[in-house]
Amino acid sequence: MDNPPDIVVMALGYAEQAKTLAIDWATSPAAWSQFALLVLSWLLSLAVSRRFGARLSALIGPKEGARGPVAAVRRFALRFLPLLLPLLAYGFTAVGEAITRSVFGSGAVIAFGKRVFLFVAARAFARDVLTDPFLRLLGRYVLVPLAALNALGLLDPAMAWLEAQMVELGNIRFSLAALIRGLIAGSLLFWLGSWSNRQSAVYIKAQQELRPATRELAAKAAEVIIFGAAFLLLLSIMGIDLTTIAVLGGALGVGIGLGLQQIAANFISGIILLIEGQTTVGDYVELDGGETGTIVKMTARACVLETFDGRWIVVPNDHFITTRVVNYSDQGSANRYEVPFSVSYDTDINLVPDLIVRAVEALPFVLKTPEGPDCELKGFGESGVDFAVEYWVNGIDDGRNKYASQVLFAIWNALKAEGIEIPYPHRVVELKGRMPT
Known part of the structure; x- marks a missing residue:
């Protein structure tokens, strides 16, 4: 191939460097001593983890059937025990690296071993510690590859190459590395936002001293704040100047004024419903069109009515503001x-x-x-x-x-x-004239 792509040339260069480094390590007494220290560190870590792992598990783990926040924290800490072996190996290797550098003046092999142990720890973290399906997917396809690149010493060159690749969207210009960081950070932020939103909603709806409408309004406000903060933080992480969002905000305003006015009307109507509290979750209502049902959910755009036969009717919020609605229930009224x-x-x-x-x-x-x-x-x-x-x-x-x-x-x-008769329709037929023969 006369003119191979740059990435092929870069890969061949790194392969040549790896070959030279392997030959140097194979012929160097210092390298062999460092390999021996790596093996010794792993065997020592294996012995310590086997000896003290069960004791540590019994010490950290809560008693059977224990409940409460302390027990939950102890169960959470117990999930990190699979990291004990690789982290111990990393620690013992760090001690061995200090000895090697003081004796031989070099520690490239043992530094490589440290990075390998970090890779093993990252793999154990993604496989054994993470239980959420999304986080496990992120750990498998993001954390483990990054740890592998770091172990091979290719993480910094890869990041430098990604930083050099620029992406332009109108007036917004950012690197490919920033885009990848944004995707990863955005995934984590919005997962964390969803988790925080669920926890806050559960906490708010458990406050029975608040009116149902107030609880719904507080839950929606918490949702808007959480995801709004996540969005702004994501823009900051990606390195996008927030002033450039003004153009997008102006275009969005025109879109709302022209094509999204009904959605905006439903959103504002939903806020009015939550603030006034005249219609809330649990109310049995009859709409102007004759539909009846119990409100089981109120969202930013619509209310969901459940009929007595189990069907769900999605009603836009502005219907409750602009049309006649009969509310048959007021939290248990007669x-x-x-x-x-x-x-x-x-x-x-x-x-x-x-x-x-x-x-x-x-x-x-x-x-x-x-x-x-x-x-x-x-x-x-x-x-x-x-x-x-x-x-x-x-x-x-x-x-x-x-x-x-x-x-x-x-x-x-x-x-x-009482012997009282309930009547049914009667008809008296009179025939006039002579009966036909």
Whole structure:
């Protein structure tokens, strides 16, 4: 190949240097003594870790069934025991390096060994210590390769080459190394932000003395602060001047004004809903279009309603501001319902109200305050006399709580027990003239 790429030339150069270095080490007494010290350090570390590893595990580990923050910290510390062997080897090697440099005036081999032990520690950290799937993936494909490059002495040249490769996006200019650092740091920051957001949300929602709307607002505010800080920190790590974001902010403002105004309206409406607290998670609502359900989730863009049959309805937040919404629940407030029924015209209707009131108020879920059951005469229908019983319950008849069904059963049983007939449609047909023969 007449004109090989620069990276091939660089690789061939490093391969030649490695060959020369290997030959020098193979023929040098000082190198052999350093190799011996490396082996001795590893064997000594192996013996110490086997002798004291179990004792250290028993000392650090909490008692079986122990709970609380102290036990959690001790269990967390216990996960780092796989690093004991390579870190001990690194420490013993550092001592051996000091001896070697004082005797032979060189320590290249033993310094290489130290880096190899660091590689072994990084591999054990990614394989045995990290339990989160994302962090384990990051450790396997980022930490371990970096440790391998460091062990081979190629980390600094690789970083210098990446720093020399520039990326330009309009007025923004940064190196390939900065881009890689940004991707790695961004992954870690947003993973940490997600973890912090989950922990803060759990803590805030556990504060029962706060109103549900206040808890939701505090959780959303914490989420915005956490991810906003992570974004600004990421820009700083990548070396991007924050003043250049002003252009992006202006373009984003125009986009919101033209094409994203509905999203902005929903976001602002969500903040208004959380601040006012008139509609919050757990409320049973009826929308202007007739949809009913319980609010199970409130996001920055929409509220999620769950119907009694398990379906989820996603409703934009601005619907709760600009249209009529009936809120049937206010964290356990009482609600009144009405059940109609009819009796035959042959019935003494003066007996019906007291009979039905006694039957309905005997039901355990029917309230006596703010008002007990009330049976009223509604009119005289085509087939019977129409009545309706009104009653109060502490909850919502939403399909899960079938209050009306139980009230109808009570009415049926009470009327049947008294021999009162529940009518069905009748028709009287008159035939005029002579019957055909």
